[in-house]
Amino acid sequence: MTEPVLGGRALGRALLARQHLLARTRLAPAALIHHLGGLQAQAAPQPPYLGLLARLDGFTPDRLSTLIEQRAAVRIALQRGTIHLVTAEDCLTLRPLLQPVLDQALRTTYGKRLAGLDLDALATEARALVEAEPRSFQQLGALLAATRPERDPAALAQAARCLLPLVQVPPRGLWGRGGPAAHTTAEAWLGRPLDPAPSPDDLVLRYLAAFGPATVADLQKWCGLSRLAPVVGRLAPQLLTFRDEQGRLLYDLPEAPRPDEATPAPVRLVAPFDNLLLSHADRTRVLPEEYRGRVMTQNGIVLGTLLVDGLVAGSWQLTGEQDVLVRPFAPLRRADRQAAEAEAERVRAFAGGGGTVRIEAGE
Structure with a gap:
């Protein structure tokens, strides 16, 4: 092994620098949300707001609420099958890339309860229902079960969640307002189709920009996809390689920050469910x-x-x-x-x- 070795402290400083937790930034909120690949948002509404607050100077709640109301940012199931707040553009790109994650979740959790069901027909009916008006999962499950009385309404609603790119519409996710989670499709809400050919290469490079240096296992932990080693291998000629103290191979972008391990790290309050803690197979760097x-x-x-x-x-x-x-x-x-x-x-x-x-x- 000839690659330079990065200790845990050096890896932690690199991660904090890319997360803007060594020094806050004055980026526009949408630009930071894009850089981070979204913020986990399954608990509404606090975590994304507090995640941005930790990283941004001059951030106020209305700056994110306005993005949600103007449909420039949306809440949708993405990495690891969990709800994330992402920009509209990332919604349209990341959702089709991460469809296998939702497919696997559906098979694992609801496979037996959905056995023998025509999922294509279910998705078509569910799309028509939520595009007619936003629906909660309780409402959607009841409507889908009306024509499938032998099926569990909750399982039907979750099937729709996995099969369709369902976004949560306001007031869900607005600071100080909130409300029940009602859903429609990303296409209907944003007025644009999903990306027909999203790039897994871009997914890898964006992950490294926000979370590197990292192993293939780290990358897969962040997004929930598997079998990404060939994608990383294809990109390897344009990447730097290191080893961690356990000898694992790390990949990184040549120009990404890697501060000296002695760089001071300020005290910070990191948001609940923050991806800082959830995006590596080995989380001990932080x-x-x-x-x-x-x-x-x-x-x-x-x-x-x-x-x-x-x-x-x-x-x-x-x-x-x-x-x-x-x-x-x-x-x-x-x-x-x-x-x-x-x-x-x-x-x-x-x-x-x-x-x-x-x-x-x-x-």
């Missing part, structure tokens, strides 16, 4: 293994996290009353505690400024 179970619960919840010196060092939450509570996993140094208080005050002000900030002592 999430110490001993803390994994404390931020990723058994029922699939990913808590907001406190970063200290580039690593998860606690959890935090913004309550419905606009209170910010930070729970360090160990006592913080005075400077780090002061920085955590400043970050929490920033979140409190973003949420309306009516709540309180509390930093626990740490165990």
Whole structure:
């Protein structure tokens, strides 16, 4: 092995730089959403807003709500089959690329309950229903079951979710408003067709720009697709290669930032469900293994996290009353505690400024 070795700290600094968590940026929100490949958004509405707040200077809730209302950004099932907030253009490109992820999820979770069903006919009927007017999954399942009384309505609605590019329409996802998740097709909502020939090469390059250096396994963990080694191999001549401390082969873009491992990393409050924690097979570059179970619960919840010196060092939450509570996993140094208080005050002000900030002592 002749490739240079990158230690965990160096990989963490590279990731934080590309995520704009070493230094905030003044990019337009849509440009940052595109760079990140979207923000996970299964819990509405806070995570995408808080994810942008951690990375952007001068960000206010209306800047994202306006994008959603103007149909420049949408919420749709994408990477790993989970709801992501993405730009309209990325919706039309990423959704067809990630169709195999949704197909696999449908087979794994609902295959037995849908056995023998004409899925093409189901998709055609579901499309007509949601394009006539946006529907919740409960409404859609009931309507589809009216002509299939022997079938489970919930399974029928989830089949439609996987077979069709369903976007959640406002007020779902709007800060301070919200509402039930009602769906229509991306084509109907955006007035444009899906990309007929999206490029997996672009998917790989965009992942490395936001999350590299990375292994093929990391890439596949982020998007949920498998068998991407041939795509990476095809791109390898234009990429740099490294090894991690376990000897795994890492790929990266030549011009992407790779800061020195001694680069200071400021205290940050990272959003719940943030892809910073979910986009690598080996998450230890930012999430110490001993803390994994404390931020990723058994029922699939990913808590907001406190970063200290580039690593998860606690959890935090913004309550419905606009209170910010930070729970360090160990006592913080005075400077780090002061920085955590400043970050929490920033979140409190973003949420309306009516709540309180509390930093626990740490165990």
